[in-house]
Amino acid sequence: MTPERWTLVRDAVERARKSRWYGRTLAAARLEEPGDFAALPFTSKQDVMAASPFELLAVPPAHAWHYHESSGTTGKPVATWCGLTELARMASIIIDAVPELGADEAMLLNRFPSFAPVHFLMEEVLRRTGRCHIAAGSMSWDVPFGRALEFMRQLPVSVLATLPFEMVLLREAGRELGVDVTRECRHLKAVLLGGAVLPPTFKKWIADAWQVRVVEIYGSNETMLLAISCPQGGLHVATDLFEHEILDPVSMQPVPAGSPGLLTITSLVHEVMPLVRYVTGDLVERSPTPCPCGRKSPTIRVLGRASEVIEMRGRTLAAGTALTPAALVDACYEFIAAVGARIFFAVILKRGIELLVETTPEKPATTALEEVRLAERLGVPVTVRWLPDGDVFDRAALFRTPKIYKPGQVSDWRGDGRKTITVMEALLEWPKFGLGTLGGIVKREIKNARRRKKLAATDR
Numbered sequence: 001m002t003p004e005r006w007t008l009v010r011d012a013v014e015r016a017r018k019s020r021w022y023g024r025t026l027a028a029a030r031l032e033e034p035g036d037f038a039a040l041p042f043t044s045k046q047d048v049m050a051a052s053p054f055e056l057l058a059v060p061p062a063h064a065w066h067y068h069e070s071s072g073t074t075g076k077p078v079a080t081w082c083g084l085t086e087l088a089r090m091a092s093i094i095i096d097a098v099p100e101l102g103a104d105e106a107m108l109l110n111r112f113p114s115f116a117p118v119h120f121l122m123e124e125v126l127r128r129t130g131r132c133h134i135a136a137g138s139m140s141w142d143v144p145f146g147r148a149l150e151f152m153r154q155l156p157v158s159v160l161a162t163l164p165f166e167m168v169l170l171r172e173a174g175r176e177l178g179v180d181v182t183r184e185c186r187h188l189k190a191v192l193l194g195g196a197v198l199p200p201t202f203k204k205w206i207a208d209a210w211q212v213r214v215v216e217i218y219g220s221n222e223t224m225l226l227a228i229s230c231p232q233g234g235l236h237v238a239t240d241l242f243e244h245e246i247l248d249p250v251s252m253q254p255v256p257a258g259s260p261g262l263l264t265i266t267s268l269v270h271e272v273m274p275l276v277r278y279v280t281g282d283l284v285e286r287s288p289t290p291c292p293c294g295r296k297s298p299t300i301r302v303l304g305r306a307s308e309v310i311e312m313r314g315r316t317l318a319a320g321t322a323l324t325p326a327a328l329v330d331a332c333y334e335f336i337a338a339v340g341a342r343i344f345f346a347v348i349l350k351r352g353i354e355l356l357v358e359t360t361p362e363k364p365a366t367t368a369l370e371e372v373r374l375a376e377r378l379g380v381p382v383t384v385r386w387l388p389d390g391d392v393f394d395r396a397a398l399f400r401t402p403k404i405y406k407p408g409q410v411s412d413w414r415g416d417g418r419k420t421i422t423v424m425e426a427l428l429e430w431p432k433f434g435l436g437t438l439g440g441i442v443k444r445e446i447k448n449a450r451r452r453k454k455l456a457a458t459d460r
């Protein structure tokens with residue numbers, strides 16, 4: 001650590017001490033010289049959860065610009081406070097990496113969920129470039145898949161920001177509606193994808209299917225932007241925002257470049273909710289060579305959450321040989337590209353991986369070679385099941401979300417409009433299904449229940 005860097009880190013840790021949590025845990029911490037940094041205690045995800053919502057806050061609550069929470073599906077929700085200053089720093093990093101956002105004709109369709117901080121990071125980017133923002137979070141019923149697709153056909157949307165898998169869903173929604181997305185969403189130049197692993201073959205699949213440049217944006221609710229890919233494709237760590245360490249999951253000592261380790265970060269510019277040696281829980285691997293783009297910051301590959309690695313057949317996280325979520329997704333996309341399939345769903349069982357692959361119109365003639373190659377790549381037993389069109393992904397379900405109206409207590413029956421008689425009826429209108437669709441849903445549910453039972457029975 002250079003003396004200048006150490007000054008930054010020391011000041012950041014001092015700022016963090018203003019929160020109740022770090023005021024307590026770092027009370028006795030020595031901050032005399034760079035060597036003291038490695039002796040500071042780690043902050044775990046559980047710590048952040050336990051400290052939610054106020055303990056990590058280093059300013060009065062009203063001085064934070066935004067408050068967010070995780071969904072809390074796996075326990076207590078994790079609170080995230082963010083400030084306008086750090087958001088502005090992050091926005092300028094994105095503008096530098098994605099020139100498409102500053103272009104004269106730039107228009108962004110922002111599908112990041114609106115309760116996720118990244119949604120507002122995109123808002124800040126556009127505030128700074130002065131370009132047009134269509135704020136349409138994917139979790140909102142206001143803009144379901146079909147409508148998002150309509151925006152891209154009718155408006156000159158040049159950049160789309162969303163979760164990687166939504167690129168698959170939108171394309172399939174297009175197929176259902178008879179829309180060729182590469183031809184009809186012709187203004188789209190780049191997609192900004194984050195929130196899940198995006199290994200090379202998946203990235204290539206999206207770039208080919210949509211004929212766009214794919215930009216990877218990596219971060220989390222607690223940290224927001226951690227890295228973004230440059231025009232040459234290198235995922236650069238935002239070293240201006242964080243001091244980062246990549247640590248062995250067992251010894252918690254630094255790993256050499258090219259080896260997977262836990263990304264651990266210390267906020268350098270965050271003033272609202274600064275984190276010190278926060279163990280993100282994500283496995284990343286630092287490239288041993290500099291990026292050809294010339295940027296000084298190191299590049300990483302994100303391998304997925306350490307808690308989600310697949311340990312099987314003697315392959316373990318401790319030995320650095322576990323199958324990572326990114327490797328699984330990467331191999332599956334390579335596989336479906338090789339056999340000409342459209343979509344897959346992977347089930348991780350005790351005995352191996354069951355890969356459900358949907359084919360159109362039917363299973364390709366020879367795929368045995370690809371299946372062997374897939375199993376070899378993954379290093380765990382794989383069973384591929386070929387399913388008919390619609391069995392892995394019921395595309396019509398994308399259009400079965402309700403239409404939302406304004407909350408209200410008055411219904412005017414005089415015109416041609418809907419004649420509602422309850423508040424909920426006035427608020428939501430579910431699409432009407434014919435008996436054929438209803439029968440199809442019931443049949444599908446029965447088929448899925450049988451398949452699930454059979455699969456579970458084979459994995460005792």
Ligand SMILES: [Zn+2]
Binds near residue numbers: 230231232233291294
């Ligand atoms: Zn680069």
